[in-house]
Amino acid sequence: xxERTGRRELIKLLGFGGVVFASGLAGxxxxxxxxxxxxxxxxxxxxxxxxxxxxxxxxxxxxxxxLRQAVAAVNALSRQPDFVxxxxxLTHTTDDDAERRRRMREFKAIVGGLRTPVRRYxxxxxxxxxxxxxxxxxxxxxxxxxxxxxxxxxxxxDNVSDPQAAIGDAQLDWLLADLKPLxxxxxxxxxxxxxxxxxxxxxxxxxxxGKKAIDLLQHWRNVTVFYGHIHQxxxxxxxxxxxxxxxxxxxxxxxxxSQPKRAPVPWDPAxxxxxxxxxxxxxxxxxxxxxxxxxxxEGTGAQAAAAGSF
Amino acid sequence: xxGLWKLAGVALxxxxxxxxxxxxxxxxxxTAERFKFTPAVIxxxxxxxVVLELSSLDRRHGFQVPDLAVDETVEPGKVTRVRFVPRxxxxxxxxxxxxxxxxxxxxxxxxxxxx
Numbered sequence: 001x002x003e004r005t006g007r008r009e010l011i012k013l014l015g016f017g018g019v020v021f022a023s024g025l026a027g028x029x030x031x032x033x034x035x036x037x038x039x040x041x042x043x044x045x046x047x048x049x050x051x052x053x054x055x056x057x058x059x060x061x062x063x064x065x066x067l068r069q070a071v072a073a074v075n076a077l078s079r080q081p082d083f084v085x086x087x088x089x090l091t092h093t094t095d096d097d098a099e100r101r102r103r104m105r106e107f108k109a110i111v112g113g114l115r116t117p118v119r120r121y122x123x124x125x126x127x128x129x130x131x132x133x134x135x136x137x138x139x140x141x142x143x144x145x146x147x148x149x150x151x152x153x154x155x156x157x158d159n160v161s162d163p164q165a166a167i168g169d170a171q172l173d174w175l176l177a178d179l180k181p182l183x184x185x186x187x188x189x190x191x192x193x194x195x196x197x198x199x200x201x202x203x204x205x206x207x208x209x210g211k212k213a214i215d216l217l218q219h220w221r222n223v224t225v226f227y228g229h230i231h232q233x234x235x236x237x238x239x240x241x242x243x244x245x246x247x248x249x250x251x252x253x254x255x256x257x258s259q260p261k262r263a264p265v266p267w268d269p270a271x272x273x274x275x276x277x278x279x280x281x282x283x284x285x286x287x288x289x290x291x292x293x294x295x296x297x298e299g300t301g302a303q304a305a306a307a308g309s310f
Numbered sequence: 311x312x313g314l315w316k317l318a319g320v321a322l323x324x325x326x327x328x329x330x331x332x333x334x335x336x337x338x339x340x341t342a343e344r345f346k347f348t349p350a351v352i353x354x355x356x357x358x359x360v361v362l363e364l365s366s367l368d369r370r371h372g373f374q375v376p377d378l379a380v381d382e383t384v385e386p387g388k389v390t391r392v393r394f395v396p397r398x399x400x401x402x403x404x405x406x407x408x409x410x411x412x413x414x415x416x417x418x419x420x421x422x423x424x425x
Contacts, residue, residue, distance in 0.1 A: 095412075126412075130411060160409075164408055202403045203405070204407055262415060
Protein backbone atom coordinates (compact mmCIF):
# COMPACT_ATOMS: atom_id res chain seq x y z
CA UNK A 1 0.00 0.00 0.00
CA UNK A 2 1.29 3.44 -0.79
CA GLU A 3 0.93 6.61 1.23
CA ARG A 4 -1.96 7.93 -0.83
CA THR A 5 -4.00 4.82 -0.23
CA GLY A 6 -3.30 4.95 3.48
CA ARG A 7 -4.50 8.53 3.71
CA ARG A 8 -7.63 7.83 1.72
CA GLU A 9 -8.55 5.05 4.11
CA LEU A 10 -7.87 7.25 7.08
CA ILE A 11 -10.20 9.91 5.76
CA LYS A 12 -12.82 7.24 5.29
CA LEU A 13 -12.31 6.13 8.88
CA LEU A 14 -12.73 9.65 10.14
CA GLY A 15 -15.82 10.12 8.04
CA PHE A 16 -17.65 7.01 9.13
CA GLY A 17 -15.95 5.56 12.15
CA GLY A 18 -15.22 8.62 14.23
CA VAL A 19 -17.24 9.24 17.34
CA VAL A 20 -18.16 12.84 17.74
CA PHE A 21 -18.80 14.16 21.20
CA ALA A 22 -19.97 17.70 21.62
CA SER A 23 -18.49 19.23 24.71
CA GLY A 24 -20.50 22.27 25.60
CA LEU A 25 -18.33 24.75 27.35
CA ALA A 26 -21.49 26.73 26.86
CA GLY A 27 -24.13 25.98 24.30
CA UNK A 28 -24.68 23.04 22.02
CA UNK A 29 -22.82 21.63 19.10
CA UNK A 30 -24.17 19.26 16.50
CA UNK A 31 -21.03 18.10 14.78
CA UNK A 32 -17.38 18.65 14.17
CA UNK A 33 -16.49 22.29 13.72
CA UNK A 34 -13.26 21.51 11.88
CA UNK A 35 -14.12 22.68 8.41
CA UNK A 36 -12.31 21.65 5.25
CA UNK A 37 -10.02 24.52 4.60
CA UNK A 38 -10.89 25.93 7.99
CA UNK A 39 -12.34 29.24 8.98
CA UNK A 40 -9.76 31.78 10.07
CA UNK A 41 -10.88 31.81 13.65
CA UNK A 42 -11.50 28.10 14.08
CA UNK A 43 -8.72 25.87 15.14
CA UNK A 44 -8.17 22.42 16.46
CA UNK A 45 -5.57 20.57 18.44
CA UNK A 46 -4.85 16.89 18.98
CA UNK A 47 -4.56 14.99 22.25
CA UNK A 48 -2.33 11.92 22.35
CA UNK A 49 -2.06 10.07 25.61
CA UNK A 50 -0.36 7.22 27.38
CA UNK A 51 2.03 6.19 24.65
CA UNK A 52 4.19 4.25 27.16
CA UNK A 53 7.20 4.16 24.88
CA UNK A 54 9.42 1.28 26.01
CA UNK A 55 6.56 -1.00 27.06
CA UNK A 56 6.92 -4.65 26.16
CA UNK A 57 4.32 -7.27 26.93
CA UNK A 58 1.36 -9.35 25.81
CA UNK A 59 -1.20 -6.51 26.04
CA UNK A 60 0.44 -4.99 22.96
CA UNK A 61 2.92 -7.15 21.05
CA UNK A 62 3.15 -4.33 18.48
CA UNK A 63 4.17 -1.71 21.02
CA UNK A 64 7.31 -0.84 19.12
CA UNK A 65 5.14 0.35 16.20
CA UNK A 66 2.11 1.94 17.83
CA LEU A 67 3.58 5.37 18.50
CA ARG A 68 4.84 5.60 14.93
CA GLN A 69 1.41 4.60 13.68
CA ALA A 70 -0.14 7.39 15.72
CA VAL A 71 2.31 9.92 14.33
CA ALA A 72 1.50 8.71 10.82
CA ALA A 73 -2.23 8.97 11.49
CA VAL A 74 -1.96 12.55 12.78
CA ASN A 75 0.25 13.51 9.86
CA ALA A 76 -2.35 12.09 7.50
CA LEU A 77 -5.14 14.38 8.77
CA SER A 78 -6.45 16.55 5.98
CA ARG A 79 -5.63 19.64 7.98
CA GLN A 80 -2.90 19.84 10.57
CA PRO A 81 -3.66 20.81 14.16
CA ASP A 82 -2.36 24.00 15.72
CA PHE A 83 -0.60 21.87 18.30
CA VAL A 84 -0.40 18.36 19.69
CA UNK A 85 -0.62 17.76 23.42
CA UNK A 86 0.63 14.60 25.12
CA UNK A 87 -1.22 14.04 28.38
CA UNK A 88 1.34 11.94 30.17
CA UNK A 89 2.92 8.50 30.35
CA LEU A 90 5.00 9.32 27.33
CA THR A 91 7.31 6.50 28.38
CA HIS A 92 6.85 3.30 30.31
CA THR A 93 8.53 3.38 33.68
CA THR A 94 11.89 1.84 34.40
CA ASP A 95 14.11 1.72 37.48
CA ASP A 96 17.13 2.48 35.34
CA ASP A 97 17.62 6.23 35.15
CA ALA A 98 19.73 6.01 31.99
CA GLU A 99 17.13 3.83 30.33
CA ARG A 100 14.38 6.28 31.34
CA ARG A 101 16.25 9.10 29.62
CA ARG A 102 16.95 6.94 26.61
CA ARG A 103 13.23 6.19 26.25
CA MET A 104 12.42 9.88 26.55
CA ARG A 105 14.90 10.77 23.86
CA GLU A 106 13.57 8.03 21.57
CA PHE A 107 10.06 9.27 22.19
CA LYS A 108 11.09 12.79 21.30
CA ALA A 109 12.76 11.60 18.12
CA ILE A 110 9.67 9.71 17.00
CA VAL A 111 7.19 12.51 17.72
CA GLY A 112 9.67 14.82 16.04
CA GLY A 113 8.22 13.28 12.89
CA LEU A 114 4.91 15.06 13.46
CA ARG A 115 4.18 17.66 10.82
CA THR A 116 2.82 19.91 13.55
CA PRO A 117 5.81 21.69 15.03
CA VAL A 118 4.13 22.78 18.26
CA ARG A 119 4.00 20.05 20.90
CA ARG A 120 3.01 20.33 24.52
CA TYR A 121 4.17 17.72 26.99
CA UNK A 122 3.34 16.72 30.52
CA UNK A 123 4.37 13.72 32.56
CA UNK A 124 2.44 10.72 33.77
CA UNK A 125 3.42 8.69 36.79
CA UNK A 126 5.44 6.37 34.56
CA UNK A 127 7.58 9.32 33.47
CA UNK A 128 7.95 11.16 36.72
CA UNK A 129 6.94 9.36 39.89
CA UNK A 130 10.17 7.48 40.51
CA UNK A 131 12.45 10.52 40.29
CA UNK A 132 10.04 13.34 41.16
CA UNK A 133 10.06 14.47 37.54
CA UNK A 134 13.79 15.11 37.30
CA UNK A 135 14.47 13.35 33.98
CA UNK A 136 11.24 14.69 32.48
CA UNK A 137 12.16 18.26 33.32
CA UNK A 138 15.58 17.83 31.81
CA UNK A 139 14.22 16.36 28.59
CA UNK A 140 10.92 18.21 28.17
CA UNK A 141 10.86 21.20 30.51
CA UNK A 142 8.53 22.17 33.36
CA UNK A 143 5.89 19.70 34.52
CA UNK A 144 3.31 22.43 35.08
CA UNK A 145 2.86 25.62 33.10
CA UNK A 146 0.31 27.64 31.21
CA UNK A 147 0.03 29.21 27.80
CA UNK A 148 -2.46 31.14 25.71
CA UNK A 149 -3.54 30.20 22.23
CA UNK A 150 -6.06 32.09 20.15
CA UNK A 151 -8.03 33.48 23.10
CA UNK A 152 -8.06 30.31 25.18
CA UNK A 153 -6.04 29.94 28.33
CA UNK A 154 -4.44 26.52 28.79
CA UNK A 155 -3.09 25.29 32.12
CA UNK A 156 -1.04 22.12 32.51
CA UNK A 157 -1.22 20.50 35.95
CA ASP A 158 1.23 17.95 37.32
CA ASN A 159 -0.44 15.35 39.53
CA VAL A 160 2.21 12.67 39.12
CA SER A 161 5.63 13.94 40.19
CA ASP A 162 4.49 13.28 43.73
CA PRO A 163 4.28 9.47 43.75
CA GLN A 164 1.20 9.75 45.95
CA ALA A 165 -0.64 11.52 43.15
CA ALA A 166 -0.95 14.92 44.75
CA ILE A 167 -0.84 18.29 43.03
CA GLY A 168 0.43 19.98 46.17
CA ASP A 169 -0.42 23.32 47.70
CA ALA A 170 2.44 25.15 46.00
CA GLN A 171 1.19 24.20 42.55
CA LEU A 172 -2.39 24.99 43.53
CA ASP A 173 -1.25 28.43 44.65
CA TRP A 174 0.46 28.84 41.30
CA LEU A 175 -2.73 27.81 39.50
CA LEU A 176 -4.80 30.32 41.43
CA ALA A 177 -2.32 33.09 40.69
CA ASP A 178 -2.22 32.06 37.05
CA LEU A 179 -6.00 32.13 36.61
CA LYS A 180 -6.79 35.08 38.85
CA PRO A 181 -6.41 37.76 36.16
CA LEU A 182 -8.95 35.97 33.93
CA UNK A 183 -12.60 37.00 33.92
CA UNK A 184 -15.14 34.45 35.16
CA UNK A 185 -16.36 33.69 31.64
CA UNK A 186 -12.88 33.15 30.17
CA UNK A 187 -12.50 29.86 28.29
CA UNK A 188 -10.00 27.70 30.13
CA UNK A 189 -8.65 24.29 29.19
CA UNK A 190 -6.76 22.21 31.73
CA UNK A 191 -4.48 19.35 30.78
CA UNK A 192 -3.49 16.80 33.36
CA UNK A 193 -2.66 13.11 33.55
CA UNK A 194 -4.80 11.62 36.28
CA UNK A 195 -8.47 12.42 36.71
CA UNK A 196 -8.94 15.34 39.09
CA UNK A 197 -12.12 13.77 40.45
CA UNK A 198 -12.51 10.44 42.25
CA UNK A 199 -13.28 8.30 39.23
CA UNK A 200 -12.20 5.02 40.85
CA UNK A 201 -9.93 5.41 43.87
CA UNK A 202 -9.94 1.62 44.24
CA UNK A 203 -8.00 1.51 40.99
CA UNK A 204 -5.88 4.53 41.82
CA UNK A 205 -7.86 6.57 39.30
CA UNK A 206 -7.96 9.78 41.28
CA UNK A 207 -5.85 12.70 42.42
CA UNK A 208 -5.25 12.94 46.13
CA UNK A 209 -6.00 16.66 46.32
CA GLY A 210 -7.93 16.87 43.07
CA LYS A 211 -10.95 18.28 44.87
CA LYS A 212 -8.93 21.35 45.77
CA ALA A 213 -8.18 21.94 42.11
CA ILE A 214 -11.81 21.42 41.13
CA ASP A 215 -13.02 23.78 43.87
CA LEU A 216 -10.57 26.37 42.62
CA LEU A 217 -11.54 25.93 38.97
CA GLN A 218 -15.25 26.24 39.78
CA HIS A 219 -14.76 29.99 40.04
CA TRP A 220 -14.57 30.08 36.24
CA ARG A 221 -17.61 29.15 34.20
CA ASN A 222 -16.03 27.68 31.07
CA VAL A 223 -13.50 25.09 32.14
CA THR A 224 -12.76 21.84 30.34
CA VAL A 225 -10.27 19.24 31.55
CA PHE A 226 -8.53 16.76 29.27
CA TYR A 227 -6.65 13.91 30.86
CA GLY A 228 -5.32 10.39 30.27
CA HIS A 229 -4.21 7.66 32.69
CA ILE A 230 -7.28 5.42 32.37
CA HIS A 231 -6.59 4.30 28.77
CA GLN A 232 -10.11 4.82 27.50
CA UNK A 233 -12.53 7.50 26.46
CA UNK A 234 -14.54 8.78 29.40
CA UNK A 235 -16.68 11.85 29.98
CA UNK A 236 -17.77 13.26 33.31
CA UNK A 237 -18.92 16.50 34.86
CA UNK A 238 -18.23 18.03 38.22
CA UNK A 239 -20.53 21.02 38.40
CA UNK A 240 -19.86 23.14 35.33
CA UNK A 241 -16.50 21.50 34.61
CA UNK A 242 -16.31 18.87 31.89
CA UNK A 243 -13.67 16.15 32.22
CA UNK A 244 -12.66 14.06 29.20
CA UNK A 245 -10.29 11.10 29.30
CA UNK A 246 -8.59 9.96 26.11
CA UNK A 247 -7.83 6.56 24.69
CA UNK A 248 -4.29 5.35 25.10
CA UNK A 249 -1.75 4.43 22.47
CA UNK A 250 -0.51 1.27 24.15
CA UNK A 251 -3.41 -0.90 25.41
CA UNK A 252 -6.96 -0.26 26.59
CA UNK A 253 -8.04 -0.74 30.19
CA UNK A 254 -11.52 -1.90 31.24
CA UNK A 255 -14.27 0.53 32.27
CA UNK A 256 -13.90 1.77 35.85
CA UNK A 257 -14.55 -0.99 38.42
CA SER A 258 -16.14 -3.19 35.75
CA GLN A 259 -14.07 -6.17 36.85
CA PRO A 260 -12.12 -7.18 39.95
CA LYS A 261 -8.74 -6.00 38.66
CA ARG A 262 -7.69 -3.16 36.40
CA ALA A 263 -5.81 -5.54 34.11
CA PRO A 264 -5.32 -4.49 30.49
CA VAL A 265 -7.91 -5.63 27.98
CA PRO A 266 -6.33 -8.73 26.39
CA TRP A 267 -4.77 -8.15 23.00
CA ASP A 268 -6.91 -9.40 20.15
CA PRO A 269 -4.84 -10.48 17.12
CA ALA A 270 -7.92 -10.04 14.93
CA UNK A 271 -8.16 -6.40 16.06
CA UNK A 272 -4.66 -5.51 17.21
CA UNK A 273 -5.30 -1.77 17.51
CA UNK A 274 -8.82 -1.88 18.93
CA UNK A 275 -9.19 0.64 21.71
CA UNK A 276 -6.14 2.63 20.65
CA UNK A 277 -6.48 6.09 19.26
CA UNK A 278 -6.29 9.81 19.75
CA UNK A 279 -8.58 12.79 19.93
CA UNK A 280 -9.12 15.89 17.87
CA UNK A 281 -10.53 18.89 19.69
CA UNK A 282 -12.05 21.57 17.52
CA UNK A 283 -12.69 25.03 18.91
CA UNK A 284 -15.32 27.24 17.35
CA UNK A 285 -15.11 30.96 16.81
CA UNK A 286 -16.89 31.74 20.08
CA UNK A 287 -14.25 29.71 21.97
CA UNK A 288 -17.12 28.38 24.06
CA UNK A 289 -17.86 25.16 22.20
CA UNK A 290 -15.37 22.35 21.90
CA UNK A 291 -16.06 19.43 19.62
CA UNK A 292 -14.32 16.16 20.33
CA UNK A 293 -13.61 13.61 17.68
CA UNK A 294 -12.28 10.24 18.78
CA UNK A 295 -10.06 8.68 16.13
CA UNK A 296 -9.21 4.99 16.19
CA UNK A 297 -5.91 3.53 15.05
CA GLU A 298 -7.68 0.33 14.16
CA GLY A 299 -7.33 -0.60 10.53
CA THR A 300 -5.31 2.34 9.31
CA GLY A 301 -2.33 2.70 11.55
CA ALA A 302 -0.51 -0.46 10.58
CA GLN A 303 -1.09 0.18 6.89
CA ALA A 304 0.22 3.70 7.12
CA ALA A 305 3.21 2.51 9.09
CA ALA A 306 3.83 -0.30 6.63
CA ALA A 307 3.83 2.22 3.82
CA GLY A 308 6.48 4.17 5.64
CA SER A 309 4.48 7.33 5.39
CA PHE A 310 5.82 8.97 8.52
CA UNK B 311 -16.46 11.03 48.58
CA UNK B 312 -12.94 11.18 50.00
CA GLY B 313 -14.25 13.44 52.74
CA LEU B 314 -16.85 10.90 53.76
CA TRP B 315 -14.19 8.21 53.93
CA LYS B 316 -12.09 10.42 56.13
CA LEU B 317 -15.02 11.07 58.43
CA ALA B 318 -15.73 7.37 58.61
CA GLY B 319 -12.08 6.75 59.36
CA VAL B 320 -12.04 9.32 62.12
CA ALA B 321 -15.13 7.75 63.64
CA LEU B 322 -13.49 4.36 63.57
CA UNK B 323 -10.29 5.70 65.02
CA UNK B 324 -12.11 7.42 67.87
CA UNK B 325 -14.06 4.31 68.65
CA UNK B 326 -10.88 2.31 68.79
CA UNK B 327 -8.89 4.89 70.69
CA UNK B 328 -11.40 4.73 73.51
CA UNK B 329 -10.98 0.99 73.73
CA UNK B 330 -7.18 1.02 73.44
CA UNK B 331 -5.20 -2.06 72.59
CA UNK B 332 -7.27 -5.04 73.38
CA UNK B 333 -6.46 -8.65 73.94
CA UNK B 334 -9.37 -9.38 71.64
CA UNK B 335 -7.70 -7.64 68.73
CA UNK B 336 -6.64 -9.86 65.92
CA UNK B 337 -3.14 -8.92 64.75
CA UNK B 338 -2.26 -9.56 61.13
CA UNK B 339 1.17 -8.84 59.66
CA UNK B 340 1.05 -7.57 56.10
CA THR B 341 4.22 -7.10 54.10
CA ALA B 342 4.56 -4.94 51.03
CA GLU B 343 7.20 -5.40 48.39
CA ARG B 344 7.40 -4.71 44.70
CA PHE B 345 4.81 -5.65 43.44
CA LYS B 346 2.72 -7.59 45.91
CA PHE B 347 1.20 -7.68 49.34
CA THR B 348 1.46 -10.74 51.56
CA PRO B 349 -1.13 -11.90 52.29
CA ALA B 350 -2.97 -10.62 49.25
CA VAL B 351 -6.28 -11.64 50.78
CA ILE B 352 -6.91 -10.59 54.37
CA UNK B 353 -9.78 -12.43 55.98
CA UNK B 354 -11.58 -10.71 58.84
CA UNK B 355 -14.62 -11.37 60.97
CA UNK B 356 -17.41 -8.86 61.25
CA UNK B 357 -17.15 -6.92 64.50
CA UNK B 358 -13.82 -8.41 65.55
CA UNK B 359 -11.20 -5.68 66.12
CA VAL B 360 -8.13 -6.01 63.99
CA VAL B 361 -4.66 -4.52 63.84
CA LEU B 362 -2.91 -4.66 60.51
CA GLU B 363 0.85 -4.41 61.01
CA LEU B 364 2.16 -3.07 57.72
CA SER B 365 5.82 -3.24 56.81
CA SER B 366 7.82 -2.88 53.64
CA LEU B 367 10.54 -5.25 52.49
CA ASP B 368 12.09 -2.87 49.98
CA ARG B 369 10.92 0.71 49.45
CA ARG B 370 8.12 3.08 50.32
CA HIS B 371 4.70 1.74 49.40
CA GLY B 372 1.13 2.70 50.10
CA PHE B 373 -1.78 0.82 51.58
CA GLN B 374 -5.10 2.31 50.66
CA VAL B 375 -8.56 0.81 51.20
CA PRO B 376 -10.89 3.50 49.87
CA ASP B 377 -14.08 1.82 51.08
CA LEU B 378 -12.74 1.57 54.64
CA ALA B 379 -11.09 5.00 54.81
CA VAL B 380 -7.66 3.44 55.26
CA ASP B 381 -4.88 5.47 53.67
CA GLU B 382 -1.33 4.79 54.89
CA THR B 383 2.21 4.92 53.61
CA VAL B 384 4.43 1.98 54.45
CA GLU B 385 8.09 2.78 55.00
CA PRO B 386 10.97 0.29 55.11
CA GLY B 387 12.25 -0.40 58.62
CA LYS B 388 9.06 0.77 60.23
CA VAL B 389 5.81 -0.92 61.21
CA THR B 390 2.64 1.02 60.48
CA ARG B 391 -0.32 -0.17 62.52
CA VAL B 392 -3.86 0.23 61.27
CA ARG B 393 -6.58 -0.49 63.81
CA PHE B 394 -10.22 -0.83 62.94
CA VAL B 395 -13.33 -2.83 63.55
CA PRO B 396 -14.97 -4.26 60.42
CA ARG B 397 -18.51 -2.92 60.56
CA UNK B 398 -19.82 -4.33 57.31
CA UNK B 399 -19.40 -7.65 55.56
CA UNK B 400 -18.08 -7.79 52.05
CA UNK B 401 -14.98 -7.62 49.93
CA UNK B 402 -12.93 -4.43 49.92
CA UNK B 403 -10.10 -3.78 47.52
CA UNK B 404 -6.80 -2.38 48.68
CA UNK B 405 -3.85 -1.26 46.61
CA UNK B 406 -0.51 0.46 46.73
CA UNK B 407 -1.08 4.13 46.02
CA UNK B 408 2.57 5.18 46.06
CA UNK B 409 3.88 4.61 42.56
CA UNK B 410 6.66 2.05 42.87
CA UNK B 411 7.58 1.01 39.33
CA UNK B 412 6.53 -1.25 36.50
CA UNK B 413 4.07 -3.62 38.11
CA UNK B 414 2.72 -1.01 40.52
CA UNK B 415 -0.70 -1.28 38.91
CA UNK B 416 -0.91 -4.95 39.88
CA UNK B 417 0.04 -4.36 43.50
CA UNK B 418 -3.33 -4.90 45.08
CA UNK B 419 -5.34 -7.21 47.29
CA UNK B 420 -8.63 -7.67 49.06
CA UNK B 421 -9.99 -7.55 52.57
CA UNK B 422 -12.77 -10.08 52.96
CA UNK B 423 -15.09 -9.53 55.93
CA UNK B 424 -17.42 -12.39 56.77
CA UNK B 425 -20.25 -12.52 59.34
